[in-house]
Amino acid sequence: MMTSGGSVNLNVHCGNGMMTVSIFPKLKGLKDDAQNHLQPVILKGTAAELDDGFFDTVCQPLQRASGLLSGMKSFEDSLALMEAERKEVKEQKRVADKKADECKTKYDKLIARADSLEQEEKYDDALQILREARTMADGENIATTDARIEQVKANCQQSSLF
Numbered sequence: 001m002m003t004s005g006g007s008v009n010l011n012v013h014c015g016n017g018m019m020t021v022s023i024f025p026k027l028k029g030l031k032d033d034a035q036n037h038l039q040p041v042i043l044k045g046t047a048a049e050l051d052d053g054f055f056d057t058v059c060q061p062l063q064r065a066s067g068l069l070s071g072m073k074s075f076e077d078s079l080a081l082m083e084a085e086r087k088e089v090k091e092q093k094r095v096a097d098k099k100a101d102e103c104k105t106k107y108d109k110l111i112a113r114a115d116s117l118e119q120e121e122k123y124d125d126a127l128q129i130l131r132e133a134r135t136m137a138d139g140e141n142i143a144t145t146d147a148r149i150e151q152v153k154a155n156c157q158q159s160s161l162f
Contacts, residue, residue, distance in 0.1 A: 005029055005073075006066060020044050021061070023058055026070040031076055036063055107136040114148070123156040 009024040024040040042059045043050055110133035117126035130152060134145045 006069060008062065011131065012091060017046060018044060018103055019047055019050055021054075024063065025065040025069060027073055030069065030073055032072050034072060035069055041065075083085075103138070105138045107133050107138075107141065110136070111145075111148075114152075118155070120151060124150050127152045127156060 006159060007026050007028065011022045013020040013022075021043045022040040023043075027035060027039070042056050043054070043057060110129050114126045114129040114133065114159075117123075117129060123136045127149065130145060131147045134142065134149065136144045
């Protein structure tokens with residue numbers, strides 16, 4: 001009748017030969033305060049009247065309340081899962097961005113070094129540095145680096161003829 005972790009609060013009030021029984025379902029671990037706003041099942045009658053059909057009377061309302069509480073719990077669990085996945089994606093993006101920044105920094109340093117070597121007419125060394133820089137290039141930098149490699153190769157061939 002109740003879901004796992006569920007409980008039922010039962011209050012009995014007696015007076016003037018009549019009894020009032022209120023039944024309120026709860027689910028432990030539910031963060032949503034909405035469960036406190038569910039209406040309790042309230043039965044009034046003599047002890048004999050209540051004894052006669054008590055379980056038949058409370059069974060259906062308790063099942064419906066249990067279904068609501070179970071739905072709230074499932075919703076909370078799915079929200080927690082989505083939040084964890086969102087954090088994981090965010091962390092993966094942060095790591096990827098950091099790696100991209102590191103590659104960009106290394107690429108820029110290698111290009112600067114290749115420029116310096118090229119100015120010193122050390123074309124073989126510049127070519128080697130440019131090939132290393134190409135492994136860290138992204139997007140448009142690949143085409144730019146390839147063009148620079150071809151240019152330095154041409155400079156290498158020209159300088160080796162003399």
